Amino acid sequence: RAWAGGFVEGAGGLLTSCDVVGTRLPALHLAAGAAPRLRRCRVLDCPAAFGGDGSAAPVLEQCDVDGVPLAFVGALQPPAVPAAPVLPGAPVLPGTPVLPGTPGVPAVPLPPAAAPAELPTAEPEEEHLDDLLAELATLVGLDRVKHDVQSMVKLMQAVRLREEAGLPAPPLSRHLVFAGNPGTGKTTVARLYGRLLKALGLLRRGHLVEVDRSALVGEYVGHTGPRTAAAFNRALGGVLFIDEAYSLVPESGGHDFGLEAVATLVKLMEDHRDDVVVIAAGYPADMARFVGSNPGLSSRFTRTLLFEDYSAADLVAIVEHQAREHRYELTGPARLRLLHHFETLPRGAGFGNGRSARQTFQEMTERQAQRMAEAVTPTPDQLSTLEPADLPAPVLG
Known part of the structure; x- marks a missing residue:
């Protein structure tokens, strides 16, 4: 994982498969004329994707910010440095910004704070259901999973036909548990599942937001709920993929901030049940413990897809x-x-x-x-x- 970083004037180079997470300033600083190539990079929980100079010309390949495809917006300026308070009677160096209202010191106007770069809001391209099913079929192995996904697609098609005919839709939970060992294609199928639901008209965007315990659970009382809600809100219109979801529920029981994250998720899943899909993933035995830890989870996660090891x-x-x-x-x-x-x-x-x-x-x-x-x-x-x-x-x- 990468944290805050930047490219100096005229710099190039390649940055690949990196996450920029939780910075206080824009995720990447681009000086004048910088033209780096960013490939499969993600910006998560940052105030803006880019800061720096509008003459930069980065090349972006398969990059995203909070699950949305990333684009560069020019005319950027570095963020303003906040002014420090000055004590009455203390000498003030020329050009030092002063907080308004400091007694005995003439006010020096602060430079306007630069607005964060606008994040892209373009809708994903329309994809045809048959093309997505063909893409699913090309995945190596995963025969049981592919069969289960195809069955769910047929079920959801039938639900849509009933709704269009004015008939009530049967109860249907789109939330899933993906149970399997590491490296068995869970994230790949989750991303494709969101695109399938978008093609079916059941999700607005179909994008995937991937999180784990560290993205949901705070470090102190009162921090976990807002942190979980922020991650959930980024997934609205698409799929929230919770990797190693069982880590939110301690094996030994007792109080843990992860339980607050679970309670928050349960409420949000109910409030936005038609606008988001949640996929909880992890080891098979541990996922049974996760779902059984909360009645709200067990009523919402009614279907488990088993990802078998590859031959x-x-x-x-x-x-x-x-x-x-x-x-x-x-x-x-x-x-x-x-x-x-x-x-x-x-x-x-x-x-x-x-x-x-x-x-x-x-x-x-x-x-x-x-x-x-x-x-x-x-x-x-x-x-x-x-x-x-x-x-x-x-x-x-």
Whole structure:
């Protein structure tokens, strides 16, 4: 995670896959002429996305601010520095801003505070339901989850037809529990679920706001409710995805600020039941404890989708997908060796499913780069081919 940062005059460079969270000033300062490239970066709980100079020209790729696609707005100014109080009779240096009404000191006008950069409010592009279902079908593995989502889509289509015919809609809870181990595609499916509901006309925007305990629970009494409400409000019109939701409910019972977050969520889910979908995600056993901790949760989360671990063949398919995206190709022997690697890989607490597959692909490209650095004028085919030698060393024991 990244915190506040900036780019000096004329600076470039690439900032990728970073979160800028909870800053007091604008998330990123852009000096005159700065033209960095920001890829898959998120701004969360900040007063503004950008500060600095309007002549900057950042390039934004798949970035968002509080779940909304991020765009750069020019004509920015750095935030004004608040004036410090001056004691009566104390010397005042020229140019020092003085709070109005300080006795015995002539008032010096303060510079106007710069307004935060306007955040983009453009609605997401319209997407066709059939295209989204086709995208769902292309996901590696997850056969049970894909079947469940397709069934819910058909149910919601029937509900809409009843409403259009003037018939009462049957009781239907769109909130879901995603139970599964890390790296099994829960966030990916949650994002697609929101887009599906948008295509069905059941959500206004269909965007995803991802939070965890740290984004909902405050550090002192009276802090948790407003913090949870702020996160919830960002998700209105879309999906609030609560990762490791079970962490809001202590295993040992007793008082915990997480319980206040749960109570706040239950009330907000009722107040905005037609304008938001909440997805609570985490380990299967822990999610049962979470839902059972509050009657309001158990009445709202009536459907659980089970995300099973990926098979060895699924993990190979994920690596091959990554390879195609980055213009690599595995040889036949490398593919067989990779399958054996995943079949023998220990699946303990540190196993990350899809994350493990992506980490393996990254290690393969690094090892291949080392080979190519030692080669004499490698050909384009050699530079894009992954061999058995590029696989990680076998895990012993």
